[in-house]
Amino acid sequence: MNQDLRQAEMLTLSEKRLLKRHSRSAMAIMAMHTLLCVVYFQFGYFAVELDQGLLMLFVVWVSLFAYQLLLATGWTLRFSEPSLSLPMVLHFMVVFMVSGYYVDEFRLSVVTLFFAGLLLASFRLSGKVMIGVAMLASVAYAMMLWLAMNDRWVELSFSVEALQWLVFSMISVSFAITGGGINRLRDALADKNHQLARAVEQVREMAIRDDLTGLFNRRHLLEVLERQRALFARKGLSFAICYVDLDHFKQINDRHGHDWGDRVLRRFSALALAGMRDGDYFGRLGGEEFLLILPQSNEQGALRVAERLRERWREESFGQEGGPNAVSLSVGVAACQEDETVDELLNRADQGLYRAKSGGRNQSRVA
Ligand SMILES: Nc1nc2c(ncn2[C@@H]2O[C@H](COP(=O)(O)OP(=O)(O)OP(=O)(O)O)[C@@H](O)[C@H]2O)c(=O)[nH]1
Numbered sequence: 001m002n003q004d005l006r007q008a009e010m011l012t013l014s015e016k017r018l019l020k021r022h023s024r025s026a027m028a029i030m031a032m033h034t035l036l037c038v039v040y041f042q043f044g045y046f047a048v049e050l051d052q053g054l055l056m057l058f059v060v061w062v063s064l065f066a067y068q069l070l071l072a073t074g075w076t077l078r079f080s081e082p083s084l085s086l087p088m089v090l091h092f093m094v095v096f097m098v099s100g101y102y103v104d105e106f107r108l109s110v111v112t113l114f115f116a117g118l119l120l121a122s123f124r125l126s127g128k129v130m131i132g133v134a135m136l137a138s139v140a141y142a143m144m145l146w147l148a149m150n151d152r153w154v155e156l157s158f159s160v161e162a163l164q165w166l167v168f169s170m171i172s173v174s175f176a177i178t179g180g181g182i183n184r185l186r187d188a189l190a191d192k193n194h195q196l197a198r199a200v201e202q203v204r205e206m207a208i209r210d211d212l213t214g215l216f217n218r219r220h221l222l223e224v225l226e227r228q229r230a231l232f233a234r235k236g237l238s239f240a241i242c243y244v245d246l247d248h249f250k251q252i253n254d255r256h257g258h259d260w261g262d263r264v265l266r267r268f269s270a271l272a273l274a275g276m277r278d279g280d281y282f283g284r285l286g287g288e289e290f291l292l293i294l295p296q297s298n299e300q301g302a303l304r305v306a307e308r309l310r311e312r313w314r315e316e317s318f319g320q321e322g323g324p325n326a327v328s329l330s331v332g333v334a335a336c337q338e339d340e341t342v343d344e345l346l347n348r349a350d351q352g353l354y355r356a357k358s359g360g361r362n363q364s365r366v367a
Contacts, residue, residue: 015082016074022083023071025120029092030064033113037099040106047102060095067091085124086133092117093137097144104148104156108164111141118175127180134176138169212262213269216283221291224281225342228295232336240302240335242292243349244272244309247328247361249288260323268327271316272309299335299366306331306364314362328362 034057040046041053048056067088076082096111103110114137122130145161208220216224231237246268253261265288272282272290281293292309294302310329319325332352336345352367359365 015077019071019074019076019083022085022120022123023068026088026092026117027064027068029113029116029120030060030095032116033096033099033110034060036110036113037103040103040110045103045105046099047104056098063091081124083124085121086129089117089121089125089133090136093133093140097137097140100141101144101148104152107148107161108168111168115171115175118172118179122175122179122182123186124183125179126183127177130176130179130183131173134169134172137172138165141165141168210284213266213284215269215273215290216281218283218285221281221283221285221293222342224293225345228293229336229342229345231295232338237296238298238335239293239295240297240299240333241294241345241349242302242306242309242364243285243332243334243346243353244290244292244306245330245353245357246288247330247357249327252324252327256323260318263323264318264327267316267318268313268329271313275309275312297335299333302333302335303364303366306333310362310364330356330361331364332356333364333366 037046037053041048046053067084070076071083076084092114096114096117100107100111118130118133118137121133125133142165145165149156149158149161208216210217225241228237228239232239246264249261249264252264265284268290269282269284272292276282276292277294279295281291281295283291285291292302292305294305297305310331313329314326316327317325318327330353332349332354334345334349334352340348348367350367352365355367356363356365
């Protein structure tokens with residue numbers, strides 16, 4: 001659970017980083033466009049008055065900063081497409097077409113940066129949406145041209161302007177098609193990453209689980225014990241263990257077959273797991289031996305847990321299904337002592353188990 005939360009947090013963090021990069025690129029494109037317009041204005045090619053031009057600059061940059069702010073705060077993460085690439089590229093389109101209207105001599109050059117916007121959007125938008133945007137841009141260019149022609153018909157050459165429109169439309173569609181390809185590659189890569197992450201998670205699970213029962217395996221139990229041992233040494237958090245062994249298990253295999261032995265092991269695992277407290281650890285050490293690790297427990301508490309498990313297990317019977325009637329268990333209980341190693345603790349619990357076995361089995365003993 002905690003692992004999932006951590007992963008989700010990391011995903012959100014990397015998504016935030018990507019969004020910041022995305023919005024910085026958008027700002028850079030608009031900054032270049034602004035610079036170009038300012039240069040054309042200086043040389044008298046941008047046909048607006050100074051105050052009108054400043055107002056346009058103000059509107060463009062305020063809206064861009066608002067977009068930047070939404071992205072930087074992570075507010076857009078609630079959307080399925082948090083970079084807002086579609087509104088961004090449409091915003092570029094409107095701005096570039098409006099400036100194109102005012103620059104007759106270099107019209108195509110001021111709308112060229114729209115291709116950079118398309119390329120940026122292609123990291124997020126599907127091929128179909130990209131083609132749609134490119135067609136819309138082509139229509140917007142034609143409308144802008146129609147308005148400019150209406151206003152300044154005598155000065156403009158229809159054939160040159162129409163040719164430039166054609167070039168713009170063709171390049172837009174080409175960018176959209178290439179962008180669609182980039183997008184598909186990105187999706188395939190994301191898919192592969194997802195599969196890889198799942199495979200890593202499966203390998204991790206396989207490394208800590210026992211094949212037959214699905215419980216934690218010996219290696220993981222020893223890791224947990226070392227961790228509990230360190231917590232005890234550092235923070236004084238005590239813990240206890242129950243070393244559990246099914247009685248006369250060899251006879252089950254011998255009389256009822258190995259499959260029945262496996263079935264009993266699985267049934268016992270499920271029963272023990274079902275009765276466990278959150279925060280406790282239960283696993284199979286090997287064969288018919290199991291280990292219960294009880295954080296923040298002393299030996300009396302652990303003894304109660306062991307006895308409860310023994311009682312519940314005694315009520316299980318496989319006789320009606322053709323298996324053994326009742327299988328008892330023996331438990332060795334030990335609480336970790338200061339300066340005791342994990343090996344020493346396990347040995348002590350094993351001694352308790354030995355005493356339970358030699359005392360007639362079907363009982364728990366504290367060591
Ligand atoms: N079915 C099955 N049997 C297993 C598995 N692992 C170990 N065993 C068997 O468990 C039996 C353990 O026998 P012993 O160690 O003599 O212990 P026991 O018969 O339970 O006797 P006590 O522990 O003294 O009560 C052996 O026959 C092993 O072959 C397993 O995964 N599946």
